[in-house]
Amino acid sequence: MSFSGQSQRFSLYEQENNLLNAYMMQKNSAHITDSANNTPSHEDMIVAIAEKQDKDSFVELFEYFAPRLKSFLMRGGTNPDLADELAQETMLSVWQKAGSFNPDQARASTWIFTIARNKRIDAFRKAKRPEPDIDNFEIEDKSIVMPDIRITSDEQAAALSMALKSLPEEQASLIRKSYFEEKTHMDIAAEENIPLGTVKSRIRLALDKLRHSLGGLER
Amino acid sequence: MSENAKDISHDHLAHLMMDYASGALDEGFALVMASYVSLSPAACAQLRQLESIGGALLCQDCEPEDMKEDSLQNVMARLDDYLEQIEKSTAETLEQAHMNVKIDVDCCIPKPITQHIAAQMPAAPKWSRLLPGIEVINIPLSKSCANQLKLIKLDPATTTPAHTHRGLEITLVLDGAFTDETGSYPAGSILAHDEHVHHQPVSCPKQGCVCLIATDAPLRFTQGLMRLLNPFLK
Numbered sequence: 001m002s003f004s005g006q007s008q009r010f011s012l013y014e015q016e017n018n019l020l021n022a023y024m025m026q027k028n029s030a031h032i033t034d035s036a037n038n039t040p041s042h043e044d045m046i047v048a049i050a051e052k053q054d055k056d057s058f059v060e061l062f063e064y065f066a067p068r069l070k071s072f073l074m075r076g077g078t079n080p081d082l083a084d085e086l087a088q089e090t091m092l093s094v095w096q097k098a099g100s101f102n103p104d105q106a107r108a109s110t111w112i113f114t115i116a117r118n119k120r121i122d123a124f125r126k127a128k129r130p131e132p133d134i135d136n137f138e139i140e141d142k143s144i145v146m147p148d149i150r151i152t153s154d155e156q157a158a159a160l161s162m163a164l165k166s167l168p169e170e171q172a173s174l175i176r177k178s179y180f181e182e183k184t185h186m187d188i189a190a191e192e193n194i195p196l197g198t199v200k201s202r203i204r205l206a207l208d209k210l211r212h213s214l215g216g217l218e219r
Numbered sequence: 220m221s222e223n224a225k226d227i228s229h230d231h232l233a234h235l236m237m238d239y240a241s242g243a244l245d246e247g248f249a250l251v252m253a254s255y256v257s258l259s260p261a262a263c264a265q266l267r268q269l270e271s272i273g274g275a276l277l278c279q280d281c282e283p284e285d286m287k288e289d290s291l292q293n294v295m296a297r298l299d300d301y302l303e304q305i306e307k308s309t310a311e312t313l314e315q316a317h318m319n320v321k322i323d324v325d326c327c328i329p330k331p332i333t334q335h336i337a338a339q340m341p342a343a344p345k346w347s348r349l350l351p352g353i354e355v356i357n358i359p360l361s362k363s364c365a366n367q368l369k370l371i372k373l374d375p376a377t378t379t380p381a382h383t384h385r386g387l388e389i390t391l392v393l394d395g396a397f398t399d400e401t402g403s404y405p406a407g408s409i410l411a412h413d414e415h416v417h418h419q420p421v422s423c424p425k426q427g428c429v430c431l432i433a434t435d436a437p438l439r440f441t442q443g444l445m446r447l448l449n450p451f452l453k
Contacts, residue, residue: 055295055298058295058298059291059295062291062294063291065277066286066290066291067283067284067285067286068277068278068281068283068284069277069281070283070284070286071281071282071283071284072276072277072281074284075281080284083284084286084287084290087286087290088286088290088293088294091294092294092297092298095294095298105267106267106270106271106274107271107274108274109274109275109277109278110267110270110271110273110274110275111274112274112277113270113273113274113276113277114270114273116277117241117242117273118242120242121242125246125361125363125364128335128338129242129249130246130249130250130252130253130254130331130334130335131253131331132252132253132254132255132256132257132263132266132331133257133329133330133331134256134257134263157271157275160271160272160275161275161278161279164272164275164276164279164280165279175272175276176276176280178237178238178241178243179241179272179273179276180276182241182242182243183241183243184238184243184244184245185234185237185238187243200230200234203234203237204233207233207237207269210268210272211268214268214271
């Protein structure tokens with residue numbers, strides 16, 4: 001009896017230990033996956049939507065981007081209800097247009113920003129935003145070197161993000177006003193009562209820093 | 220282009236491109252920028268860079284706002300909705316409609332313009348004569364837009380009336396070339412002139428010139444009888 005009891009206890013302990021081991025292994029492997037960057041990126045998720053209508057990826061994207069889109073739109077003065085609606089519409093377009101997303105050309109966040117921007121224009125101006133047609137460059141001058149238009153690597157995104165954070169407030173606030181509130185530089189000058197030349201030179205300084213952070217792109 | 224006019228034009232264009240990327244630009248100017256980006260890989264690169272700033276701001280500067288409880292559900296329910304199929308087929312019709320837009324010129328009109336014309340102009344656009352050797356198509360814009368947009372076709376060696384600008388004038392050369400006091404502009408050139416530039420464009424003696432021009436205020440003629448028109452330009 002005592003032997004078997006011992007053995008039972010042992011096996012319980014063993015079980016627990018195994019569970020713990022399994023848990024640790026899972027945790028480690030998750031950690032390894034993370035550090036090897038094998039967890040799907042936002043870009044991968046959009047591709048998964050395009051290729052296999054992957055709803056799990058969509059839910060993940062929605063949970064990350066929709067609240068940020070709502071916030072982005074509200075900062076531009078859109079009321080919360082409409083901002084919610086436009087964020088939903090934007091995410092719906094992410095689903096529908098996933099096939100046209102090219103991860104070699106843009107980051108997910110940039111692509112989604114452009115969709116939200118266009119939704120806002122369509123909603124408020126009752127006019128379609130004119131989009132360029134970049135698939136058929138007509139200029140045949142071969143002396144024009146096709147610049148590298150991709151801002152896609154994690155390093156570049158991190159560098160841009162750092163550069164944005166380190167801008168002096170007088171420059172950062174103008175950049176935010178441009179993008180969040182869709183104000184032209186002329187509108188901003190009038191509204192802030194700053195001379196247009198000052199607005200422009202601050203923005204130019206900011207853009208120079210941001211471009212510099214992207215390195216290699218300005219050749 | 221004289222250095223000064225060149226710098227000013229370049230400066231205007233850099234800011235116009237950012238306003239286009241942020242979404243702030245009015246329709247007329249936006250259509251010219253969209254056309255320019257369609258013609259120039261370098262302009263496309265510039266636009267992409269500026270849009271990536273928007274993407275970065277979205278991720279790092281926007282403190283998440285809770286969505287309504289049923290928002291995700293709503294969207295999920297609509298993913299496979301037939302309405303979307305209808306929207307898609309409308310988009311496809313528009314895609315085809317722009318290919319049927321025929322404008323009597325020897326050059327390609329950029330797709331953003333033919334798409335806009337397909338959506339906004341029910342009848343085929345026709346050139347109307349403005350002055351000898353100068354023909355124009357006015358392109359209608361939405362009511363909220365304060366810009367004016369037109370295609371202009373100059374016969375070879377046509378001299379246009381001397382003028383200056385009350386606001387900004389963006390010109391994209393689509394075919395041929397023109398020359399003015401500030402320089403010579405072949406197809407693919409873009410320039411932004413403001414009230415500091417007085418000029419009198421002359422078209423290329425061989426090919427003439429086709430341009431897409433957006434303005435946010437009327438021109439002011441500076442010479443001869445044309446000046447009499449100024450009070451009527453609004």
